[in-house]
Amino acid sequence: MKSEILYPGAFPMVRLELAEGEHIKAESGAMVACSPTIDIESKMEGGFLGALSRKFLTGEKFFFQTLRASRGAGEVLLAPTVPGEIVVLELDGVNEYMVQKDGFLAGADGVVIDSQMQSMSRGLLGGEGFFILKMSGKGMLALNSFGAIHKIELKPGQEYIVDNSHLVAWSTTTTYNIEKATSGWVASFTSGEGFVCRFRGPGLVYIQSRNPGSFGAWVRQFIPVSQ
């Protein structure tokens, strides 16, 4: 599978060339355009109940789309919902990534997507919800961000602090602790600074340059309260 990022920057698309018989999983609604040889299937991962409980518990997309080049080779154009960069990683079978649930755009067939429940404290304080996606296996993995994507490379034992709402993905060789951004619990809850993650290498941490929650709050102030 060949991949190419078109229009890099705020409004990119990713073009994937599929060989005959090849297929990819994509976030539902990500497909922009495709060759007539491509079939689109909506599949509920984990069965109906699994999908339903995921939907209710995480607000995650009910369906993944499967795009299959069943009638010959062809290409697919994919784009995320929010303005922001796309990054394409190549999973090699040993590198695994945790991805916050809005960060997944598409994955090759060999990529295994696993919904994982976090520990209570990480779920409550981490800001990425109680479920995150674990990506393992082999092949192309496309992630998207809100704003630009920035890669932080951590050597063994090296630490870095990230505001949790800016997290996109991180390797499973890293560990992290959740810490208060400011002193005092009340301040943490009300200042909007909330919580930060102290990551410890080795591994990679991908962050996004904009915070979706803050942006939502900023937009909301311009929406009149309906009477």
Added chain:
Amino acid sequence: MVESTPNALCFGDEFSASGAPCLVHVEDHGLTITFFPDRDGAVSRSESLRFSELTVSAGGLDHDQLVATWVGFKGQRTLYLKSSDVIRAFRQAAPDHLSQPLERAAEQVRQVRQRHRMVWSIVGGALLVVVLGLWFGSDVLVELAVDRIPVEWERKLGESTYHDFLAHQDVMKEGPSVEAVKEMIHRLTGQIPESPYTFEVTVVKSDVVNAFALPGGYIVVFTGLMKKAESGEEVAGVLAHELNHVLQRHGLERIVKQLGFVAVVSIVLGNPPGLGGVMKQLGVELMTLKFGRAQETEADLTGLQLLYRAKIDPSGMITFFQRLAEKDEGRVEWLSTHPMSNARAERLKTQLAEMPKQNTEPFTFDWTNVRASQGAPISTLR
């Protein structure tokens, strides 16, 4: 050329930050690590390590990976192994002192997992209760949430709505109507001395047939409703009913149910810029709040008991409810927020029949005068 797939990641200064994929074999004396050719097409190479060179710990996001470190030719190297087969082989082959930290870590991981499972089953159980609660229409959860809202907040909420509302109304400051309503409220609230609310009542000059009580004890009576009543006892019946909506915090229950607990929490946490908007929205909700059937029944029955304790003839309440429900002349606003049913009047009658008879005390005002002061036509007076 190595055919098999990598099973570990090796970190070190000469590798990229995501680590170099490699294949680890456990042998009797130590480990063999085979690196894969990178994209430049360099040949694969192997490295052998004795167990004695290694320091071992557990690491990774879930502390379930084997982390081995050693000092090589090119400085410190760190190996992350997550394949359970390889970890098992390592634990069998490696000397005891090396696998001890692993055993300890494995035990810790087991404990952490167990704790997570316990926490999650508690949460799952709680969720199940919530779902069942919603499924069976139980108001237990709403009540639980409402219990956490301090009276002070309730009062603030009711007060701002009350003043906002009255600002646009023709308020009656004095006169027989005001005196009469004040006497009713005084008689009724005299029977609820332990209430955390201080009740305030206003009579509004309007033909709208309505009366309402806002959370926190702010009561508004429209002259339209008083004109429809044939005695002070009838109006007192409506007031007793309204007072009990306040005492049972029915208004808050409806808000929590309709806007969600989040709205209330956002008020309680005091998100200053958003507060005004939420308050305004709540105010609108408060005025058009439609009570539920269970709440109506509760307010009816407790209202009846309150009338009884205050020695006000409770039959007025029943006849007034019936008359308001029957009469088709014009709109009765009060019914739109307090849905009436035949069962309501019937239940009140049964309840009243079960109460021991007692002598009632009449009000000091003359209802005919009160109505005349509102300009009611003489012909409708008895």
